[in-house]
Amino acid sequence: MEAKTSGLSRLGSAVSGFFAVIARFFSEFGTAMAKGDLFVKLSLLWWGAGYFRRRQYVKAILMTLLEIAVIVFTLNFAMAYVPKFGTLGTVQAEQVFNMQTMQTEWNDYDNSFMILLFSLFSFVIWFAAAVVCMRNVVNVYELQMQAQRGKHINTFVEDLREYLDKKFHITLLSLPVLGIVVFTLIPMLLLILVAFTNYDQQHMPPTNLFGWVGFSNFVTLFGGGITTTFGYAFVRILGWTIIWSFFATLTTYIGGILMSLLLNSKLTRGTKIWRTMLVVTIAVPQFVSLLLMRNFFANSGIVNTICANIGLTGFLRDIGLISTSYIPFMTAPGWVHVMIILINIWIGIPYQMLIATGVLMNLPTDQIESAKIDGANPFQVFKSITMPYMLQVTGPALITDFVKNFNNFNVIYLLTQNVFVTTNQFMANSQAKETDLLVTWLFTLTQDYYNYKMASVIGIMVFIVCAVFTLVGFNFMISGDKEGTYQ
Amino acid sequence: MKKLIALLLAAVMVLSLAACGGSGKTAETQAPAADANAPAAPAASGGPISLTLWGAEEDQALLAELVEKFKAQYPDQTFDIQIGVESESTAKDTVLTDVEAAADVFAFANDQLNDLVAAGALLALDGDIAQVLPAYAGKTIDDVKAANGEGSVAAASKDGKLYAFPMGGGNNYFLYYDSTKITAEQAQSWDGLLAAAEAAGSKVGMTYASGWYNASFFLGAGFITDMNPDGTTVMDWNGTSADGFTGMDVVKGMAAIAAHPGFLAIADGDISNQIASKAVCAVVSGTWDAGAAETAFGEGYAATKLPTFTCADKQVQMSCYSGFKLMGVNAYSKNSGWAVLLAEFLTNEASQTARFASRQLAPTNLKAAADEAVTSNVAIAASAAQDVYGSVQNVGGKFWDPTATFGQMIANGDLKADDDAAIQTALDTLVEGVTAPVE
Numbered sequence: 007m008e009a010k011t012s013g014l015s016r017l018g019s020a021v022s023g024f025f026a027v028i029a030r031f032f033s034e035f036g037t038a039m040a041k042g043d044l045f046v047k048l049s050l051l052w053w054g055a056g057y058f059r060r061r062q063y064v065k066a067i068l069m070t071l072l073e074i075a076v077i078v079f080t081l082n083f084a085m086a087y088v089p090k091f092g093t094l095g096t097v098q099a100e101q102v103f104n105m106q107t108m109q110t111e112w113n114d115y116d117n118s119f120m121i122l123l124f125s126l127f128s129f130v131i132w133f134a135a136a137v138v139c140m141r142n143v144v145n146v147y148e149l150q151m152q153a154q155r156g157k158h159i160n161t162f163v164e165d166l167r168e169y170l171d172k173k174f175h176i177t178l179l180s181l182p183v184l185g186i187v188v189f190t191l192i193p194m195l196l197l198i199l200v201a202f203t204n205y206d207q208q209h210m211p212p213t214n215l216f217g218w219v220g221f222s223n224f225v226t227l228f229g230g231g232i233t234t235t236f237g238y239a240f241v242r243i244l245g246w247t248i249i250w251s252f253f254a255t256l257t258t259y260i261g262g263i264l265m266s267l268l269l270n271s272k273l274t275r276g277t278k279i280w281r282t283m284l285v286v287t288i289a290v291p292q293f294v295s296l297l298l299m300r301n302f303f304a305n306s307g308i309v310n311t312i313c314a315n316i317g318l319t320g321f322l323r324d325i326g327l328i329s330t331s332y333i334p335f336m337t338a339p340g341w342v343h344v345m346i347i348l349i350n351i352w353i354g355i356p357y358q359m360l361i362a363t364g365v366l367m368n369l370p371t372d373q374i375e376s377a378k379i380d381g382a383n384p385f386q387v388f389k390s391i392t393m394p395y396m397l398q399v400t401g402p403a404l405i406t407d408f409v410k411n412f413n414n415f416n417v418i419y420l421l422t423q424n425v426f427v428t429t430n431q432f433m434a435n436s437q438a439k440e441t442d443l444l445v446t447w448l449f450t451l452t453q454d455y456y457n458y459k460m461a462s463v464i465g466i467m468v469f470i471v472c473a474v475f476t477l478v479g480f481n482f483m484i485s486g487d488k489e490g491t492y493q
Numbered sequence: 494m495k496k497l498i499a500l501l502l503a504a505v506m507v508l509s510l511a512a513c514g515g516s517g518k519t520a521e522t523q524a525p526a527a528d529a530n531a532p533a534a535p536a537a538s539g540g541p542i543s544l545t546l547w548g549a550e551e552d553q554a555l556l557a558e559l560v561e562k563f564k565a566q567y568p569d570q571t572f573d574i575q576i577g578v579e580s581e582s583t584a585k586d587t588v589l590t591d592v593e594a595a596a597d598v599f600a601f602a603n604d605q606l607n608d609l610v611a612a613g614a615l616l617a618l619d620g621d622i623a624q625v626l627p628a629y630a631g632k633t634i635d636d637v638k639a640a641n642g643e644g645s646v647a648a649a650s651k652d653g654k655l656y657a658f659p660m661g662g663g664n665n666y667f668l669y670y671d672s673t674k675i676t677a678e679q680a681q682s683w684d685g686l687l688a689a690a691e692a693a694g695s696k697v698g699m700t701y702a703s704g705w706y707n708a709s710f711f712l713g714a715g716f717i718t719d720m721n722p723d724g725t726t727v728m729d730w731n732g733t734s735a736d737g738f739t740g741m742d743v744v745k746g747m748a749a750i751a752a753h754p755g756f757l758a759i760a761d762g763d764i765s766n767q768i769a770s771k772a773v774c775a776v777v778s779g780t781w782d783a784g785a786a787e788t789a790f791g792e793g794y795a796a797t798k799l800p801t802f803t804c805a806d807k808q809v810q811m812s813c814y815s816g817f818k819l820m821g822v823n824a825y826s827k828n829s830g831w832a833v834l835l836a837e838f839l840t841n842e843a844s845q846t847a848r849f850a851s852r853q854l855a856p857t858n859l860k861a862a863a864d865e866a867v868t869s870n871v872a873i874a875a876s877a878a879q880d881v882y883g884s885v886q887n888v889g890g891k892f893w894d895p896t897a898t899f900g901q902m903i904a905n906g907d908l909k910a911d912d913d914a915a916i917q918t919a920l921d922t923l924v925e926g927v928t929a930p931v932e
Contacts, residue, residue, distance in 0.1 A: 099613065101824070103621040105628070108542075108830030110616070207890065210930055212593060212825070215611025235926075305760070306772065337760075342510050370659075379819040424762045427901040431919060434898035435926030437891075456608075456889045483846065 011320065035140045038147030049146045053139060056146025060153060064162040065164045070141065076135045084128035091125040094118040094203065095215045098411070110145050119211040122203070126195055131188070194469075200463035207455060223463045231487035236460070239436035239447075246469075250418075251411040257351045259404060262358020263396060269359070270366055272423070281363075281456045296420040304425065333438065336425050337441040346441065350417050365399050366392070405479035409472045413445045443467045542831045545588075545597035546839075547579035556839070560931055563838045567629070570809040574835070581818055588614050593755075597826035598785040598836045600660060603648040604886050608898040611724055615656040615728075622770040625830045630837060639835065641670065645857035648885045650816045652722075657819035658840040661848060663779070664816025664857030666880040668705065668800060669768070669786040670775035671695075671792035680795075683750050683802045686775055694775035701751065701904035704888070704896025705814055710747050712812035714738040714804055718888050724931045726889040731920035740920045742805040745910050747903050750802060758904035761897070779816075782857065783872035796875035798882065815883030817857060841891035868925035877901070888927075898929045 038046060045059035054066035055075040090096070095116025102111050152159055158166070164479050169177045201223055203209075209216035228237050265284070271279050287295065302309050310332045313319045322328045328338075335345050369392065397404075418441060428439035437455060438447050444464055452461040520522045553576065560574050576823045579587055585605035588595040588867045591644040602608070609615045618620060625633040637658065638646050641783045659924035673695040679685035681746065683697075690697045708718065714734030719727040759767050759890055764778045768785045776786070777799065787794045821856060826832045843858040846864065856862045856875045867873060875928040889919050899919065902908055908916050 103624075105621070105624055105830070108625065109827060110829040112620075206931065207611065208609065210589065210592075210612040266550040266631065271511075274577075300878045304763075306767070425760060427760075427897050428894075429898055429902045429905060431895065431898055431902075431908055431926060434894045435922070435929060436890075453586070456891075 031140070034144045038144045042143070042147045043150055046143060046146045046150055049143050050139065052141050056142070056149060060146075060149045060159055062149070062159070062162060062165075063167070072138070073331060076131070079131060080128070083124070086122040088128050090116060094217050095121050096217065099213055109478065115212065117212045117213060118203075118209075119205070122199060126199065130192060130195075148406060177385055182367050187364070193213060197462050199463055200458055201466055202358050202397055203459055205458040205462075206460070207457065210456065219459075223459050227463050227467075229359055229461070235432040235436045236470075239438040240464075240467075242267050242433070242440070243379075243442050243444055243447055244436055244467075246343070246440065247412060250414075251345050252410050254350050254354065254411040254414065255404065255408045256353030257347065258358050259400075261351055261355045262360075263362045263393075265355055265359045266362040266394070270363065276298045281359075284359060285376075288356050289352055292416050293420055296349070296417065299352075300336060300425055302422050305334060305337055306328075307331050307335075308470045308490045309333075324353070336421065337427070339430075342422065342441055343433065346417065348415075349421065353417070355380055358485060361400060361403065362396065365396055400484075402480065405476055408479065412443070412472055412475070413468070414443065415445050415449065419449070444471075502582070510589040512734075517566065541573040542828050543573040543575075544598065544826075544828060544832055544835060545575045545577060545596040546835065547577045547584065547596040547598060548798065550578050551852050552600065552848070553578060554753055559839055559844055559847065560835075565836055567834075570831075570833075585609055592823065593825045595823055597828065597832040598820060598824050598839070599823065600818060600820050601657075602664060602812075603657075603819050604888075606649065606656060606819065607720055607724075607887065608652060609821065609887065610651050610656055613824055614821075615892060616824045616826065617654045617656055618658070618822070618833065619648070619655050622829060623831055626835055626837060629696045629834055639760055640859060641857045642859060642862070643881065645817045646882060648815065649819050651793050657821035659817055659857040660820045660835050660840045661818040661845065661854035662815070662880070663768045664818060664859045664878040665813045665876055665883050666709075666777050666779045666870075667796060667798055667813070667875040668775060668777055669782065669790070669794075669796050669872075669875075671790040672794040673790075674774045677795070677797070680775065680800060682800045682808060684802055685865050688749065688757035689755075690754070692776050693774055696756075696757035696772060697755055697775045698759045698764065698767050698773035700758040700761050701747070701758045701900035702897045703894050705886070706761075707747070707896060707900035707903075709777075709799060709802075709811045709813045711740070712741050712803060712814075712884055713802070713809050713882070714743050716740070717742070717884075718886075718892065718927075720887045720889055724843050724889050725929070726927050728892075728924050729926045732919070736809075738804055738809070741913060741916050744903060744908060744916050744920065746802050746804040746809075748906070748908055751904050752906060754912075772821060780872045780876055782851065783853070786872075794871065796871050798875060798879040810882055813883045814886035815880050815885065818854060850931040853877060885924045889931065891929055891931070892927050895923050899923045902909050 022331070039050070040058075042049075042061075042092060045055045048055040052070065054068075054070035055450050057063070057066035095118045097114065098114045099115035103109075104111050161395060178330055181311055183236070202218055202220060203216050204219045206218040207215070226236055268274060269281055272376050302308070310319070313333055314331075317333070319328070319333055323330075324332060328334065334341050353382045373391055374387055377391060382390070422439070424439045426439060426441050428434050430440065432437055437450050442450070445468065448464050448468070451457045500530055520879060525889050546560065552661065555575050555908075560576065562570050565572070569627050575615050578600060579596070581600050581602050584601035585608055588599060588601075588609065589612050592612065595614070606615070619634050626637070628632050634655065638655065641659040645662055646655065649655055649657040649659050661807075668680060668686075670686070673687060674695060675689045679689045684763050686697045711734075712718075712729050715734035715738060716730050717727070717735075721727060730743075751758060757767070757773055764776060765782055765785050768776055768778070768782055768789045774790075774834075776782075778786070786796070799813060801810050802863050803806040803809075820836045822829060822832045840858075842856075842858045845854075845858045845861040848854050848866055849856050849861065849864075853870065853873070856864075856867060857878060861867070862877075902919060908919055
């Protein structure tokens with residue numbers, strides 16, 4: 007309980023710290039605007055003005071060029087899309103065939119998706135420009151203060167040199183952060199926006215337009231409005247996703263640690279051979295091993311043949327566990343859920359075993375030895391020294407594993423696609439099946455049915471669930487005071 | 494520290510702006526290119542006409558050959574025709590990902606026609622564009638329609654407009670059987686088949702868990718599937734058919750077959766394996782399994798139309814969805830006139846004959862189909878015999894999962910023949926799911 011409150015309070019302080027940065031940014035800007043001289047104030051309109059006044063001509067020219075670039079971008083590019091952002095386009099595509107040129111001629115039609123994408127892009131640019139502009143005023147005001155105090159004002163070369171020295175972190179980090187903005191932030195914002203539109207099979211650009219529909223997709227998801235069984239399927243799929251992630255993470259984690267303890271034990275012979283055999287499952291690509299597994303456990307697969315021959319199938323039928331002439335490993339709900347988790351143990355343990363082996367090698371042997379001298383048995387050593395140490399070191403990896411399993415597309419899709427057919431009509435009416443994770447359902451909805459809007463809604467839900475687990479989990483696991491518990 | 498973060502942010506913004514300045518320029522250069530797509534700017538006559546063509550992997554060599562012949566037919570015009578590989582069964586997915594970037598001419602299976610038309614990806618061929626055929630190819634669009642089988646033209650049309658050229662047929666299913674175990678007489682009905690299979694210690698296989706296959710029972714009993722203009726599916730399987738059968742009669746007939754010890758329900762996509770493993774002595778499949786069946790059944794290899802099944806104490810002939818391979822023209826094709834000519838050329842009588850020779854695709858062209866080599870092919874003959882009872886598949890995306898589940902329930906024996914209420918509820922739920930609005 008105490009750990010929870012401290013975790014939450016840390017989360018709280020992170021949030022408040024974030025807002026403090028924003029508040030500070032605006033207060034600095036306010037001060038600069040209020041107390042700055044004419045050129046500082048003019049910098050709001052002409053970005054180079056302040057630098058010009060302080061004779062930083064290169065910077066003045068660069069900022070002016072940047073400002074011109076933003077204006078050109080706005081006039082030539084953004085204005086073609088942003089004004090249509092409210093409707094996402096109104097002009098339907100129309101065509102006429104021209105016999106002379108043997109070509110189809112089109113009107114100047116709107117493409118809703120392009121309008122959405124490029125408007126968003128323009129917003130990001132404008133946001134950045136606004137921040138640069140305001141930050142620029144603050145910088146120029148600082149220059150003014152330096153000048154008033156009679157301090158040395160950097161030349162352009164000196165400024166540049168700072169990026170290799172005092173501001174080296176900026177030089178290092180700008181490229182990765184730019185990558186995150188372009189490849190993660192913009193697509194993510196786009197996905198969020200699509201959740202509020204009717205972008206689906208009936209509204210596919212460029213031929214058809216799509217538009218804003220507000221929260222109606224979210225209403226659909228939670229069972230309101232439409233007659234289909236979306237809400238019914240969503241709740242069940244979310245439940246199985248969480249159960250799966252929990253067991254898939256826990257079983258491979260514990261199994262991996264036990265396996266590496268077994269291999270590290272002085273009593274085990276031929277350690278290297280055993281370890282190599284386990285690691286082979288990593289070397290074989292998952293889609294090969296999983297498809298083989300799928301065939302082994304098929305209704306007419308090799309495992310069923312063996313089970314029938316040794317009489318297991320008959321026994322299970324006699325005690326009423328199955329009603330078919332085969333064991334429905336991959337074709338009946340319940341059976342398939344257990345099988346998926348078991349098969350995942352088989353392919354997941356080697357990874358965890360390798361990680362655990364690495365950690366166990368660094369286990370403080372002096373503690374274990376002194377514990378043994380004090381008369382602790384192996385289980386007590388495992389419980390009070392090995393496990394706490396393991397948890398402390400691999401805790402963050404455990405959280406990542408949970409989130410990874412939450413979105414574990416490969417295992418579920420490869421094992422159940424075209425094999426498991428649901429007999430629950432309500433699930434089928436929502437294009438779902440009992441074994442689907444949110445992410446595989448998402449795939450079916452987008453890939454097979456072009457239902458981009460509902461896929462976005464589910465995507466947002468997956469994001470929220472994963473974010474909550476990660477935030478809470480990390481705050482639990484990575485707390486400084488945990489270190490004391492095993493020492 | 495916070496100041497550092499603020500500085501960092503600012504620096505990043507500057508950098509991203511610099512990067513975006515660049516993209517602003519590329520957008521500018523893109524703009525005129527997009528304009529060239531639309532009005533004005535007639536292609537400089539004599540300049541090469543560039544076209545992209547997507548066809549199946551197994552069609553590649555033939556397409557290359559045919560494209561050369563096409564070029565030779567118009568010596569006054571230079572062409573730059575690129576041929577790409579795109580499976581006929583997945584063409585829709587690739588085309589709809591970005592219609593404007595997709596190939597000018599592409600081959601696809603007719604079940605994708607509805608989605609492609611709904612997305613506006615296919616050029617309607619009997620509009621103004623039809624003028625190019627008499628002007629350059631010496632035939633009219635009506636000649637093309639008349640030259641191909643009625644079913645194939647219907648499969649390539651929607652709302653009375655032709656959207657693609659029929660390229661091949663035989664994309665339906667029928668019965669392969671081992672004539673050393675089953676007589677031709679027995680192969681006429683499920684009762685005969687199942688009894689013979691049981692006597693021979695083997696099985697009759699069919700895929701129940703797929704709407705494509707299990708619809709054959711319902712269609713045979715006079716039920717229908719159709720599609721509304723808004724993309725939703727029409728289905729009447731929970732009512733009474735034009736032939737006077739109820740959905741419940743059909744389900745009971747299917748359940749009786751599924752419960753027979755001589756029956757093997759095969760998972761969708763697993764049919765070839767089951768044939769190869771010799772688990773069956775008769776199986777419902779299509780021309781694509783001809784090789785596997787011939788190998789497995791050896792001397793006894795035979796094929797015929799689908800059998801009849803017992804429905805409300807009567808023998809009812811099973812129907813099927815008739816499938817066709819079509820060649821369509823992208824609605825966003827720049828050189829649409831030449832694209833139409835190319836598509837027509839690749840599906841004319843000579844091309845279809847060549848395609849049958851290279852990959853055994855049954856011709857839809859009536860003259861090509863009448864050829865001795867075609868009619869003597871066991872699988873294609875059976876496919877043609879079944880096609881008489883077939884109907885064009887006209888369903889929306891919501892058809893598949895509910896029908897697959899329904900078939901699986903019958904195959905599993907979840908629906909008991911004496912529990913009328915449960916069967917009717919299941920039928921109602923099925924129809925509700927299939928006909929649900931496209932949200």
